Amino acid sequence: MNESDAPVDSGLEEFDELLILSNLETRRKFIKQVAGTSAAITIGPALLSAADATATSQIASPSKSNSDSISMTLKINGKDYTVDLDPRTTLLDALRERLHLTGSKKGCDHGQCGACTVLVNGRRINSCLTLAVMHEGDEITTIEGIANGDELHPMQTAFIEHDGFQCGYCTPGQICSAVALLKENHANSDDEIREFMSGNLCRCGAYPNILAAIKDAKTKST
Amino acid sequence: MSAATLGQPLTRVDGKLKVIGAAKFSAEFDRPQLAYGALIQSTNANGRVSKIDLSSLKSAPGVIMIITRENAPQFKPYPDQLTKKGAPGEQRLPLQDDEVHWNGQHLGIVVADTFERAMHAVSLARVTYEPAKPVVAPDELDETKLLAPEKFIGREELQVKRGDIGSALANAATKIEATYSTPVQNHNPIETYSTTAEWEAPDRLLVHDSTRSIKQLQKILANAFSLPLENVQIVSPFVGGAFGSKGFQWSHILLCAAAARETRRPVKLTFTRPQMFDSAGQRARTIQRFSVGADQSGKLIALRHATLTHCSPVSEYTEPCGNMSRMLYSCPNIEVTHRLAKVNLTTPCPMRAPGEAPGMFALECAIDEMANQIDVDPLEFRLRNYADTNEHEKKPWSSKQLRECYERGAKKFGWPKRNRAPGTMRDKNGNQIGWGMATAVYPAMQQTAAAHATLGNDGFVTIRSATHEIGTGTYTTMSQIASRSLGVPLEKIRFELGDSQFPEAPVNGGSWLTASVGPAVIGVCEELKKQRDAGSPLPIEADFKSDPNKEEREKFSFQSFGAIFVEVAVDLMGQVRIRRAVGVYDIGTILNPRLARSQIIGGMLFGFGMALMEATVPDQMFGRIVNANLAEYHLPVFADTPEFDIDFIDEPDPHMPGLGARGIGEIGITGAPAAVANAIFHASGKRVRDLPITPDKLI
Ligand code: FES
Numbered sequence: 001m002n003e004s005d006a007p008v009d010s011g012l013e014e015f016d017e018l019l020i021l022s023n024l025e026t027r028r029k030f031i032k033q034v035a036g037t038s039a040a041i042t043i044g045p046a047l048l049s050a051a052d053a054t055a056t057s058q059i060a061s062p063s064k065s066n067s068d069s070i071s072m073t074l075k076i077n078g079k080d081y082t083v084d085l086d087p088r089t090t091l092l093d094a095l096r097e098r099l100h101l102t103g104s105k106k107g108c109d110h111g112q113c114g115a116c117t118v119l120v121n122g123r124r125i126n127s128c129l130t131l132a133v134m135h136e137g138d139e140i141t142t143i144e145g146i147a148n149g150d151e152l153h154p155m156q157t158a159f160i161e162h163d164g165f166q167c168g169y170c171t172p173g174q175i176c177s178a179v180a181l182l183k184e185n186h187a188n189s190d191d192e193i194r195e196f197m198s199g200n201l202c203r204c205g206a207y208p209n210i211l212a213a214i215k216d217a218k219t220k221s222t
Numbered sequence: 223m224s225a226a227t228l229g230q231p232l233t234r235v236d237g238k239l240k241v242i243g244a245a246k247f248s249a250e251f252d253r254p255q256l257a258y259g260a261l262i263q264s265t266n267a268n269g270r271v272s273k274i275d276l277s278s279l280k281s282a283p284g285v286i287m288i289i290t291r292e293n294a295p296q297f298k299p300y301p302d303q304l305t306k307k308g309a310p311g312e313q314r315l316p317l318q319d320d321e322v323h324w325n326g327q328h329l330g331i332v333v334a335d336t337f338e339r340a341m342h343a344v345s346l347a348r349v350t351y352e353p354a355k356p357v358v359a360p361d362e363l364d365e366t367k368l369l370a371p372e373k374f375i376g377r378e379e380l381q382v383k384r385g386d387i388g389s390a391l392a393n394a395a396t397k398i399e400a401t402y403s404t405p406v407q408n409h410n411p412i413e414t415y416s417t418t419a420e421w422e423a424p425d426r427l428l429v430h431d432s433t434r435s436i437k438q439l440q441k442i443l444a445n446a447f448s449l450p451l452e453n454v455q456i457v458s459p460f461v462g463g464a465f466g467s468k469g470f471q472w473s474h475i476l477l478c479a480a481a482a483r484e485t486r487r488p489v490k491l492t493f494t495r496p497q498m499f500d501s502a503g504q505r506a507r508t509i510q511r512f513s514v515g516a517d518q519s520g521k522l523i524a525l526r527h528a529t530l531t532h533c534s535p536v537s538e539y540t541e542p543c544g545n546m547s548r549m550l551y552s553c554p555n556i557e558v559t560h561r562l563a564k565v566n567l568t569t570p571c572p573m574r575a576p577g578e579a580p581g582m583f584a585l586e587c588a589i590d591e592m593a594n595q596i597d598v599d600p601l602e603f604r605l606r607n608y609a610d611t612n613e614h615e616k617k618p619w620s621s622k623q624l625r626e627c628y629e630r631g632a633k634k635f636g637w638p639k640r641n642r643a644p645g646t647m648r649d650k651n652g653n654q655i656g657w658g659m660a661t662a663v664y665p666a667m668q669q670t671a672a673a674h675a676t677l678g679n680d681g682f683v684t685i686r687s688a689t690h691e692i693g694t695g696t697y698t699t700m701s702q703i704a705s706r707s708l709g710v711p712l713e714k715i716r717f718e719l720g721d722s723q724f725p726e727a728p729v730n731g732g733s734w735l736t737a738s739v740g741p742a743v744i745g746v747c748e749e750l751k752k753q754r755d756a757g758s759p760l761p762i763e764a765d766f767k768s769d770p771n772k773e774e775r776e777k778f779s780f781q782s783f784g785a786i787f788v789e790v791a792v793d794l795m796g797q798v799r800i801r802r803a804v805g806v807y808d809i810g811t812i813l814n815p816r817l818a819r820s821q822i823i824g825g826m827l828f829g830f831g832m833a834l835m836e837a838t839v840p841d842q843m844f845g846r847i848v849n850a851n852l853a854e855y856h857l858p859v860f861a862d863t864p865e866f867d868i869d870f871i872d873e874p875d876p877h878m879p880g881l882g883a884r885g886i887g888e889i890g891i892t893g894a895p896a897a898v899a900n901a902i903f904h905a906s907g908k909r910v911r912d913l914p915i916t917p918d919k920l921i
């Protein structure tokens with residue numbers, strides 16, 4: 001996706017998830033799909049004991065290939081992917097485990113590290129905290145879609161130039177986050193950048209270099 | 223660009239792969255028919271398992287296989303050299319008995335066809351126990367039950383006496399007694415452990431693992447499954463940070479490989495974040511008692527450093543806090559002791575600067591306290607007690623430019639303007655401001671390493687070694703070394719690592735990678751050059767193995783040094799912000815200043831986290847970690863980052879092989895926690911001796 005045509009809905013970032021869920025169409029579909037599966041999101045004891053009855057040996061036979069999965073189409077980096085998914089699949093696991101877009105990383109699976117940051121309709125979200133099924137029809141951009149073909153995004157170039165990483169595991173999330181940060185207009189001072197990038201952890205401690213990279217990319221893109 | 227590549231601030235050769243999301247980490251290899259593993263874990267910290275009820279689990283959708291004690295394969299015991307006294311990692315093999323030693327111990331593995339189904343299935347296991355009361359804190363044990371380990375990983379002496387400490391303390395003009403403590407800490411690289419095991423044939427095992435010890439893991443698996451070494455292949459081209467984790471022997475890798483064998487499918491097992499706290503290593507809690515004495519002239523005459531720490535019931539790994547106290551300062555009377563308690567917490571292992579990080583926190587605070595007591599500038603006090611030789615090993619230093627580090631650092635920081643009295647500086651918002659400093663030190667070690675090189679028809683040079691890229695820049699610096707040695711442009715060098723088929727390289731740790739693999743790369747390039755210059759037809763190949771220089775090591779003591787200065791602000795609520803940090807380091811030759819600076823900053827930030835926020839909190843009744851996640855175990859985030867000013871002496875160590883580089887991965891953390899604690903004392907007059915220094919300890 002081209003950076004400039006991502007819609008920006010300023011001021012409502014924090015309600016992102018809610019807004020997406022409250023999209024009636026999606027919500028209805030989501031509920032229907034979940035309710036129609038044997039492995040519901042909230043698994044109660046009754047369901048479990050029903051399943052219990054068939055247990056015979058230590059080695060269970062592999063179940064029929066995902067009878068409880070649902071088909072959906074996800075639009076990622078401008079391309080449509082149609083995939084059968086367990087409705088419990090997070091967007092992150094759909095990307096990494098099913099679509100082999102492994103650029104988005106899993107660091108915590110709980111919205112605590114930012115390694116899984118992707119852009120959904122131009123806004124940064126933690127893809128581990130949202131289910132894939134909630135994103136049909138959304139424009140999803142992952143690290144694989146940040147560059148323009150072979151031409152790196154200025155943020156990517158700046159990360160290389162300023163050594164904005166060591167192990168590189170947090171990096172795709174940092175870059176997606178930083179790209180969104182510039183659009184949010186939250187890169188107006190060092191402290192503002194530090195504050196608005198604090199959801200992306202880097203255990204290697206590349207923060208000062210990421211700060212320099214963001215400032216550099218900002219000058220280059222304005 | 224050729225001969226000039228060394229010492230230049232080049233950007234990383236793997237940088238592009240990392241910024242486009244194409245660097246493949248171990249969990250990201252797509253294998254046919256991949257199945258997913260999930261671990262059944264103990265919810266008790268001590269006792270025995272009486273029953274694992276798998277009835278609902280067995281019929282959960284997608285479940286392919288469950289391995290518990292009932293049907294576990296027999297693993298051959300770990301090889302001796304991995305489990306000798308004090309070795310890191312576990313001595314106990316998984317699932318061979320019913321004993322439970324800590325909360326979170328692995329009791330089985332469930333394999334299902336998708337990740338979601340595996341995670342759901344594992345939640346259905348119901349375990350019943352014959353519980354016993356766990357011991358969770360080392361200080362709960364009475365003295366007689368403590369171990370007194372002789373050596374740290376068979377290397378460093380842990381019980382050391384020099385001179386007569388008793389009478390020296392009795393005669394000291396100034397004396398302090400103080401106890402410092404550091405909590406359990408976890409490495410928490412952002413990439414968690416991940417293993418994907420598959421059996422390519424009944425006697426051939428391929429493993430993609432997030433390991434920083436490829437060759438060791440190959441041995442561990444070959445041994446456990448009685449396979450010839452060459453039938454086990456470990457692949458690990460990129461590791462998402464390690465900091466001491468992702469080495470050694472841990473049960474999950476055996477369980478994953480066993481599950482793959484039983485299911486005849488590749489099985490991927492990736493740790494959840496909570497498992498990073500209970501499944502494969504951590505830094506143990508330490509309690510360190512100091513008695514320090516100085517004479518009239520402010521010269522140290524007595525230093526006693528007594529450490530109490532813990533291991534698990536199945537390991538005797540000891541956090542070697544006192545190593546630096548043996549020799550960092552000149553002092554005729556020394557007593558260093560370590561006591562070890564076996565407690566029901568997961569097995570500890572090295573974490574960035576094992577021993578030095580907590581030990582130097584305590585030592586460098588004690589030195590600050592002494593300086594304060596005799597009312598002399600803490601830097602001046604250190605200079606008065608400067609060690610011109612290693613008094614413990616009774617050897618000269620290979621080279622030591624610590625004086626220069628102090629001087630340059632003090633100047634950059636503005637240290638001479640410091641008012642010694644605590645609590646005298648405030649900023650315009652009323653925050654208390656404090657300046658603190660500490661010494662940094664870390665051993666410069668070297669291991670055996672080898673490399674293979676090919677110069678192809680196309681003029682490209684490929685160099686291979688079974689070393690690792692954990693973020694330290696191995697791909698880049700080794701390419702730079704090869705480029706310089708051969709006079710071939712960097713673009714024509716391909717350095718390959720992360721495969722056990724490649725020639726031997728050591729575990730990536732101990733800050734020894736460059737000093738070990740560097741000479742192997744130089745050596746193999748020299749061999750290649752000889753053949754090339756002799757006009758041998760292309761392609762040509764060469765091999766080289768480099769061993770540590772034993773003679774030099776007998777003669778000299780090898781240490782890296784540094785000085786760190788920090789400014790903190792303490793607000794009314796006791797919240798500490800680190801404003802700026804200056805560090806000057808003597809680590810021998812700098813191969814790439816850009817990468818070196820990054821790594822030092824990373825180390826210092828690691829130390830700032832240790833100083834102000836990091837603590838793993840075990841529940842005292844049940845030994846369960848109560849904050850096993852990244853929301854409650856606080857790592858430094860962006861907003862915790864100060865301004866850094868980093869500088870290097872950049873002079874080769876004449877006795878280090880090859881390039882005179884000493885290593886850089888760990889020294890950054892040493893000294894950082896003490897510099898912060900000392901600055902907090904200077905700001906507030908409050909001496910906090912228990913890490914982390916959270917606001918409750920300051921108000
Ligand atoms: S993996 Fe999503 S925030 Fe950590």
Ligand code: FES
Pocket residue numbers: 164165166167168169170171201202203204205206412462463693
């Ligand atoms: S680069 Fe390693 S975690 Fe950020």
